[in-house]
Structures are given as structure tokens and as C-alpha cells.
Amino acid sequence: MGEFELLARIRERLPKPGKRVLLGSGDDAAVTVPAGATVTSVDALVEGVHFRRDLASPAQIGHKALATALSDLAAMGAAPGEAYVVLGLPVDLYEDECLQLLDGMVALAQATETTLAGGDVTRSAELLLAITVVGHAAAPGDLVSRAGARPGDAVVLSGEIGGAAAGLRLLEERGAGASLSPTSAQALRARQLEPRPRLGAGQALARAGATAMIDLSDGLGGDARHLAEQSGAMLRIDAAALPITDGLAEVAAALGHDPLELAAAGGEDYELLACIPPSQLEAATAAVREVEGIALTRIGEVDAGSGVEIRLPGGGRLRAAGFDQLR
């Protein structure tokens, strides 16, 4: 199947474009009618670096590539708009697998009201997906960067962390889940293979007055440090308050890992870490619960200074630099 034929097959599978898209895939470029502010992010996933074809199905790979890209829009509080997809296809990827990969992407695009508006397909040595996502907001002031945290703000976290790291360990080492129920093990693997971008929660936090926000891709320790550095503030996080996914403790025990380390340094949870004035906390929590069906947990506070400090359950303190070494 040549490039043009594959592109035609791909185009057949694309749902109808959203209302912002005047001209979609098939011309020199897509034409869209933007809102007052545009948010753009790019993410690349490469076989062997970001995923393994023996551990994830083509549909899961397609899903995850779009999910991790959309997560950056969630972290800005933007509404998702369009996605542009580069596929690098190795010769040993069957045509059916390629279309399944696309189906995984299309399903998430539909669930999030994202239009797949264009792309490019090429040969490559390994399977590679590079996805550009574009989000919209009525005005730039409606968006939340990493840089606005102020002393006195509460530090909050959406959902639960550690599931993606525990799921990866389960996939790589099946014995690690021996003490888990099949349902728990399956839920952990799904956190690794099919993360959900927190688009509703991100917009709710932005509307509720979040001052700074980031999505957890590298892990809580590293991402909190990015936010602290860009805000010029100190984030004090209470380790005992961290909402840790069920089943993580069992996986950590089976592998001889510290569960806190696995939860906070593991990465890929794609939950949102945000700072918000305490007066807004109740409204934000209710809004996140309503739109996304997940909890918003207060895990610390913003102070003057710089960096990240983790208060350990035993009473000790871990500075970001030390925390970083766990990664």
C-alpha cells in the first residue's frame, strides 16, 4: 500500500471535523477559525523509548500518543481543538495495525471533541508518533501557565498518582502483581497504557482561579520542581497527603521498592498539579468532581523561596534535589 492509498484509507476513518475547522486533511494545510487565544503543544513517542509494541496494542499506542499531547492542553486550562499527526511507520507494522493505531486515536479524539485535522505519513526504522495539539480559550487571561504560583496558595492534585508506574512494572514483570486481584492489576495496567488527559479538570481549575498548573508526565517530584522554578516559589508538599492509587503498595512490596518513591517519581500519571488560593479550593474541588468524576486533593502549600520540599511521614524533609535523585 503506497502513501497516497494509506492516506486515503486513513481519511475514510476520520470523523466529521469540528466547527472551527473550515478545511481539513487533504489540501496543502488545514484552515481553522481560532478563538481569542490559541494553545499549541507537540509530543513525540518513539518505539523502544516511550512504548514497547510487545506490551501495548496498536490502539493503545495511538490512544496514549494523543492523550499525552492533550494532557498539555489540560495543564493550560484550554479546550481541545485540533490535532495534527505525524506517523513514522516501520516496514514490519502491518497495514491493519496501522489502522488500529489510528482507531485508538480517533476514539480518544471523539471522546474529547478533538478534530484530527491533518498529518503526514512516512517510512521510519521504528514506529514513531509526533502529535501537535491545538487548544482554544476565549482570551489569553483564561489560561494558566506554570509561572503564577503565589505564597499562600494551596497545592492541589487531581485524581491519584502512582498507577502508571505500578502498571508499567506489572507489564514488564508479571510476577509483581501476584498479590493483586485481576481487576486491580488491570486497572493499574490501564493507567500506564491508556491515560486520560484531564481536560475537564484543567478547564475547571482555570475557571476556579488556579494560579499555576502542570501535568504530571515526568513524576510529581520533577514536575513540581518545574512549576516551582518557573513561579519563583517554594512548594511544600506533605507526603502523607498524597493520593496514591490502590494496589501500588502491593506492587512496590513485591519489587522491594519504596511505595512513595514509586508514586512520586514514577511519572506518566498525567494528573494535574495546580496552585490555587485556599478561598477557591472548595469550588474547584466540586467542579473537578462534577466534570471529571475525580477527587482534587490538597497536598501542600506555596511559600516564599524556591524549590520543592517534601515532608515525609516520619517527620523528615526531602528537598527537591534529593527527590530528583529518586528518578
Next chain:
Amino acid sequence: MGEFELLARIRERLPKPGKRVLLGSGDDAAVTVPAGATVTSVDALVEGVHFRRDLASPAQIGHKALATALSDLAAMGAAPGEAYVVLGLPVDLYEDECLQLLDGMVALAQATETTLAGGDVTRSAELLLAITVVGHAAAPGDLVSRAGARPGDAVVLSGEIGGAAAGLRLLEERGAGASLSPTSAQALRARQLEPRPRLGAGQALARAGATAMIDLSDGLGGDARHLAEQSGAMLRIDAAALPITDGLAEVAAALGHDPLELAAAGGEDYELLACIPPSQLEAATAAVREVEGIALTRIGEVDAGSGVEIRLPGGGRLRAAGFDQLR
């Protein structure tokens, strides 16, 4: 050098963002203030498929990746705005080469007033560049798709064709240029390695009333067919009128190729093929000459029907299907 360190080195080299960019590289996403219509295109270049590292310098590879992406904006008549760059870096690419690649891209970005507003860097087996470019227009109606050609329109071509194909042959087979002056050979190689996106010409043609436009990446034969199909029209092209690059005849003769075949089926010239009412031709030609310093040549006309017909110098006719076989 780790990913974060490399990203920091890359960010140091980026010029100041353009006025549309409120938040550039370094946050979860870039934030831009768009005009009334946004044009977006994605292009991927992979080592071994689209370029060879033994024939092109890192700076030339960086230049060409951005140039081919920007060429799609030119073909819409859009003003360039932002670019987002994914780099897949193999282990045998030295850090210096990576920064040279970026310098080639930055130089073209500056020359075209394009802001490098974000990106992602990853390991990959081969050198890979995936570039998303975003252009702007005051309103969707200011843009030119492939679909608007009408019977009676003139078919025009910017600049000259065949140079990129001849340049590629010279690079691959040095003997092919024995009868050329060093200056001519160098000019042909530059057409292959450092194409110039016709951004000024594209906007001038759009303002002058072009009804359909495409950039020549696959070659005149194939790209004319795309335009004809999407317009639902017949393009009649006069082979004798084609503006063919100096030196191409010598390269074709040295290799035993038909010069017309090399010129029209070779691809990668990144000139613009447009349709325009004959009444607008004089104004369009003057405008393209003024902004880009190149000719606009009338090479045929649009008729009712479908497909592409090439009138050969000897009096014969070649239909698009046959022309396509030349590729």
C-alpha cells in the same frame, strides 16, 4: 548531555518570539494570539527517506525541513507565524551537529519571520524532523485552497523547475555535472539542499485573486493532478512554456534522461502552481517579481473536464496518468 540540558542549549539559540507569541518554549504549551484564520501544516523528514547525512550538512537538513513545511503555508497564501519542531536524534549525531541543524532552521525562521515556539526532543534510530507550521490570514476568504480553479483561468508557475531534481542527481553522481560551470552546479545543488519557500509569492498571488494553488513537492505532473482533482477541472499545460532551470539540460544529457521528464516529474522545487483569472495575470506577475524577485510564467489554462493534459513540443499530448508513470 541529557534532554533537559539539550533543551536549555536549544532555547538559548532561539531568537525573540514574534508579537503573536505570548508564551513560548518552556511551559506546557505555547500561547499565541491568532488572526481571523489559522493555517496549519505538518511535514516530517526522515534520514534515508528524505535526506542523506553524507550529502547534506546538518544546517542544510534543518533549513530544508522548515522550508518544506513553510512551503505549504505559501501554497495557501498565508503569512508565516509559528513553527513547532520535533527532533528525533540518533546516538551517532554529535551535539554540535544537532545545534548546527538548529542554526540552519533558526536562520530560515528569522528570514521568514517565523517564531520557533515549541517542540520536543527524543531519541530515535535515525535522524528525524517533524515540523508543524502555523500561518495566519485576516480572514478565511483571504486564503487559497487547491479546489477553486475555474475554466478560463490561466495556469501559472513561480520561478523555475527542475533544479532540485538536477541538483539531487549531481549530489548522487558527481560526474553528471562535468559539462557545467562550478557556479551552475552549485546553484543546482542549492536548489536541492536549500529550497526557498515562496511565502511572498504565495501571499501576492492570493491578493491578486488566485483561485487555486499548490506547492510543487511531488513534481509538476503529480501536483497538477492533485489540484485538478480537487478543483474538478482540467489543466492543460504547454510543455514548451515550462520555465526550466539553467543547467538541467546538461545534467539530463549526461545521465541519458529526458530533460522534460526530469523537470516535471522530479519534484522538490517548492515553486507555486496557481490558477488565476487572465485579467489578474499582469498584476500578479508584477507583484511576484516585486516581493520575491522571480518570474511568474503562464504555462497553460484551465478547461472543463478533469485531469491534466501536457502538450508536448512535438505536438503530442500526454495525459496525467501517463505523466504520472514518469515519477
